[in-house]
Amino acid sequence: MADRAARGQAHLWVVQRITAMILALAVLVHLITIITAVRGGLSAREILARTQGSEVWLLFYVLFALAAGLHGAIGLRNIAAETLGWRGRGLDFCWLGLGLLTAAFGIRAAFGLYA
Amino acid sequence: MEQLKVSVWRGEDAGGFARYDVPARDNQTVLDVVTHIQRELDPSLAYRFACRVGMCGSCAMTVNGRARWTCRTHVRKVVGADGALELRPLANLPVIRDLAADLAPFFDKWQRAQGFFQPKDAPDGAVPDEFAVVAPGSKARREADAGIECIGCAVCYASCDVVAWNGDYLGPAALNRAWTLVNDARDGARGERLDAVAGDAGCHSCHSTRSCTERCPKQIDPSGAIAGLKRTLFWESLLGGKRHG
Amino acid sequence: MDFRARSHPSWIGFAVHRVSGLLLALFLPLHFWALGSAIQGEARLDGFLRWTENPLVKAAETALVILLAAHLAGGLRVMALEFLGWGRAQKDLVALSFGLSLLVGLVFLFNVF
Numbered sequence: 001m002a003d004r005a006a007r008g009q010a011h012l013w014v015v016q017r018i019t020a021m022i023l024a025l026a027v028l029v030h031l032i033t034i035i036t037a038v039r040g041g042l043s044a045r046e047i048l049a050r051t052q053g054s055e056v057w058l059l060f061y062v063l064f065a066l067a068a069g070l071h072g073a074i075g076l077r078n079i080a081a082e083t084l085g086w087r088g089r090g091l092d093f094c095w096l097g098l099g100l101l102t103a104a105f106g107i108r109a110a111f112g113l114y115a
Numbered sequence: 116m117e118q119l120k121v122s123v124w125r126g127e128d129a130g131g132f133a134r135y136d137v138p139a140r141d142n143q144t145v146l147d148v149v150t151h152i153q154r155e156l157d158p159s160l161a162y163r164f165a166c167r168v169g170m171c172g173s174c175a176m177t178v179n180g181r182a183r184w185t186c187r188t189h190v191r192k193v194v195g196a197d198g199a200l201e202l203r204p205l206a207n208l209p210v211i212r213d214l215a216a217d218l219a220p221f222f223d224k225w226q227r228a229q230g231f232f233q234p235k236d237a238p239d240g241a242v243p244d245e246f247a248v249v250a251p252g253s254k255a256r257r258e259a260d261a262g263i264e265c266i267g268c269a270v271c272y273a274s275c276d277v278v279a280w281n282g283d284y285l286g287p288a289a290l291n292r293a294w295t296l297v298n299d300a301r302d303g304a305r306g307e308r309l310d311a312v313a314g315d316a317g318c319h320s321c322h323s324t325r326s327c328t329e330r331c332p333k334q335i336d337p338s339g340a341i342a343g344l345k346r347t348l349f350w351e352s353l354l355g356g357k358r359h360g
Numbered sequence: 361m362d363f364r365a366r367s368h369p370s371w372i373g374f375a376v377h378r379v380s381g382l383l384l385a386l387f388l389p390l391h392f393w394a395l396g397s398a399i400q401g402e403a404r405l406d407g408f409l410r411w412t413e414n415p416l417v418k419a420a421e422t423a424l425v426i427l428l429a430a431h432l433a434g435g436l437r438v439m440a441l442e443f444l445g446w447g448r449a450q451k452d453l454v455a456l457s458f459g460l461s462l463l464v465g466l467v468f469l470f471n472v473f
Contacts (some may be wrong), residue, residue: 005314006310006313006314006315006316006317007313007314008314009313009314009315009319010313010314010319010348010352012319013319013345014349014352014353017349017439017442017443020435020439021439023432023435024432024435024436024439027428027431027432028432030428031425031428031429031432031464034425034468035425035464035467035468035471036471038468038471038472039471041413042409042412043406043409044402044403044405044406044409045402047405048402048405065392068388069388072381072384072385072388073385075381075382075385076382076385078320079378079381079382081280081281081315082277082280082281083280087315102388102389102392105389105392105393105396106388106392106395106396108392108396109392109395109396109399112395112396112399112400113399179364180362180364180365181364181365182365274365276366322374322377322378322438323370323374323438323441323442323450324366324370324371324374325368325370325371325450326365326366326368326370326371328370328447329368329370329371330365336447338370338441338447339441339445339447342441342442342445342447343445345442346442346443346445349443
C-alpha cells in the first residue's frame with residue numbers, strides 16, 4: 001500500500017482535477033456573463049434582476065465558489081512546495097482550510113446576490 | 116569557422132569553466148570534441164562514454180544549455196555562430212568531476228518506482244510453465260512498446276524542472292519505465308507499482324512542461340507516460356478497480 | 361533559470377498557466393470579499409460598480425479576464441493530455457489557448473469601453 005502521506009497527496013490531485021472540470025464549465029459561463037453584462041455599463045439593478053430569488057444562479061455560484069476556493073488553494077500549495085519548500089501533511093490541511101475559508105467568502109457573496 | 120571555442124566545466128559542484136580551442140571538422144560530434152580535449156589538450160579531463168553509437172546512454176551532458184547525448188549530437192547542429200560550445204555535466208545530479216555526473220540517485224529512483232519486471236506466474240524468478248500470450252496490437256502492449264527503448268541516459272531527468280524543485284520526485288525515466296510495466300500483461304506487481312508512483316514524489320507532481328519529451332534522444336514520450344499513470348490511478352481509485360493481481 | 365532549455369511551447373504554456381493561476385488565486389479572496397461587502401442592497405452595489413467605471417479598473421479587469429481565459433484554456437490543454445492522452449496535439453493546443461485568451465480579452469475590451 002502507498003503510505004498515508006502519498007495517498008493524501010494523490011487525493012489532493014484528484015480534488016484539483018475534479019474542481020478543474022467543474023471550473024472549466026463555470027468559468028466559461030462566467031466569462032460569457034461578464035462580457036454580456038458589461039455591455040452598456042454595469043448596474044446593480046441589472047445584476048440583481050438576474051440573480052435575486054434564482055435558485056439556479058445561487059446553486060451555480062455556491063458550487064463555483066467552492067470549486068474555485070479549493071482549486072486555488074491546492075495550486076498555491078504546489079507553488080509553495082516547489083518554490084519555497086513548504087511541505088508536509090499539517091500544511092496541506094492548512095491549505096485546505098484556507099481554500100474552504102475563501103470559498104465561504106464567495107458563498108456569502110452568492111447569498112447576497114440571491115437574497 | 117576553423118576553431119571551436121569550447122567552454123568546459125571543470126571541478127565538482129563548485130567549479131568553473133575552462134576554455135579550449137578545438138579544430139572544427141566537417142563531421143564531428145560533441146563527444147569527438149570532448150575526446151579531442153582529453154587526448155590532445157588536457158588528459159585530466161573526466162567524462163564518461165562507452166558505445167559511441169547511441170545505445171548505452173552514458174555520454175549525456177549539457178550542451179549549450181540543453182541536455183543531449185553527445186555521441187549522436189553533431190557539432191554543427193548545436194554550435195553558435197561564433198563557434199562557441201558550452202559543456203556542463205548533466206543538471207539535477209551530483210557532479211563527480213568535470214563532465215561526469217553521478218547517476219546513482221537516478222537509478223535508485225527506478226528501483227523506488229518499482230521499475231523492474233516482476234513475473235506474474237513465477238514470483239520467485241522461476242521460468243513459467245506456459246508462454247504468456249501477448250497480442251502485439253493490443254492497446255496496453257502498444258503503450259508499453261512506446262516506452263521500452265529507453266537507454267537510461269538521464270537526459271529527461273536533467274531536463275525536468277520538477278526534479279529540481281522536489282528532491283524526492285522519481286523523474287520522467289523511472290515513471291516511464293513504471294508505465295511500460297503497468298501495461299505489461301505478464302507483470303505481477305501492478306498494484307504495488309501504482310502505489311509506488313502515486314503522490315508528490317510520483318506522477319502527481321508532474322506539471323506537463325514536457326521538457327522530458329522534448330529532449331528525449333530516443334523520441335520517447337515520458338510526459339505522456341506520466342499522464343497515463345495519473346489517468347490509471349484516477350479511474351482505479353475512483354471506481355475501486357482491481358489494482359492488485 | 362536557463363531558458364535555452366525551456367524555450368518550447370509546452371514549457372511556455374506551463375509558465376503562463378502557473379503565473380496566471382498564482383495571480384488568480386491571490387485575486388480570488390479579494391474578489392469574494394469585495395463582492396460580499398458590496399452586495400448589501402442596490403445602492404451600495406451601485407456605489408461599488410461606479411468605482412469600476414474608472415479606466416484603470418477597467419484595464420485591470422481586462423487583464424484579469426485574459427488571465428482567466430488563459431488559465432481556462434491552459435487547464436483544458438493539461439487535462440486533454442492527462443485524461444484523453446492528447447500528447448501530439450500539445451503544441452497546437454498551446455497556440456490555440458493563447459489565441460483564444462487574447463480573443464476573449466479583445467471581446468471584453470470592446471464591450472467594456
